[in-house]
Amino acid sequence: MPDLMHDADAAAVNALRSSVMRLSRRLRHQNVDESLSPTEMSVLGTLARCGSAGPGELARKEHVQPPSMTRIIAMLEAKGLVRLEPHPEDRRQKIVTQTEQAESMLAASRSKRNVWLAELAGGLDEEEWAKLREAAPVLEKLAHL
């Protein structure tokens, strides 16, 4: 993107922002497991992306304080979604790993949200959908920057 913002760029940025926020709110309501809080879901997502991690590291990644993460992990463990193991070298630390149950639950969640989004996209015509399909990988890159 050029440093000098053109009108078309500003309009696009504005449209992107508002539609991302609105879509996310509606996607968030498509939960498979109502017994999991948003942060609990997010922790499972982080574990799925980054593999095992300690409570402190998870707290930093989720922008949550360590004591809150302690509670969240205890909840997830009670639900059989994560396992807690001692660190092999540093006995202060613990290692949190997600269980197979968590993986299948996450997959079901993603699938349900994808179905909902695909049904919504049924309201677009072929040309519009083509533009979206072109932009999807770019949007993904943007989200990971």
Add this chain to the structure above:
Amino acid sequence: MPDLMHDADAAAVNALRSSVMRLSRRLRHQNVDESLSPTEMSVLGTLARCGSAGPGELARKEHVQPPSMTRIIAMLEAKGLVRLEPHPEDRRQKIVTQTEQAESMLAASRSKRNVWLAELAGGLDEEEWAKLREAAPVLEKLAHL
């Protein structure tokens, strides 16, 4: 979009879902006023889109129970962001309207998030940004479906 999902469509839907969720989380952190809760911000946004409304109507739109909306409105009124007026015909009802202060705060909020998003988009090349600019109106339509 065709009824029969092709692989490319499924991949695009998946990319859309995950990037929308991730971007929204990061956008949400770009707040102008830290003293406002997400729902309070959302109520102001609804008022900006739909104009004046009663507490009950706002509660339904925000998917919140009436007593919660009572509290939220009281907070917003104390901060000078909304005005409460009596309904002209039905003395049970009240009318909530946003103040000029709320309008300028919302504008500042949108602007800050747009700046952040535009800076992020600086990491894209011209071709990628062109695809995103093409897709922006489509994404907006999708969000309003």
Add this chain to the structure above:
DNA sequence: TATTGTTATACTCTATAACTATA
């Protein structure tokens, strides 16, 4: 002494139930 994680406690946000006022 610094770091990792936990316990104890308080605050914020929201929900349910019971209430008031008006239709």
Add this chain to the structure above:
DNA sequence: TATAGTTATAGAGTATAACAATA
């Protein structure tokens, strides 16, 4: 009797402060 809104109270979720264990 039904509806709009409020008050009172309880439950999640998170934060801060103080603590325990290990480096």
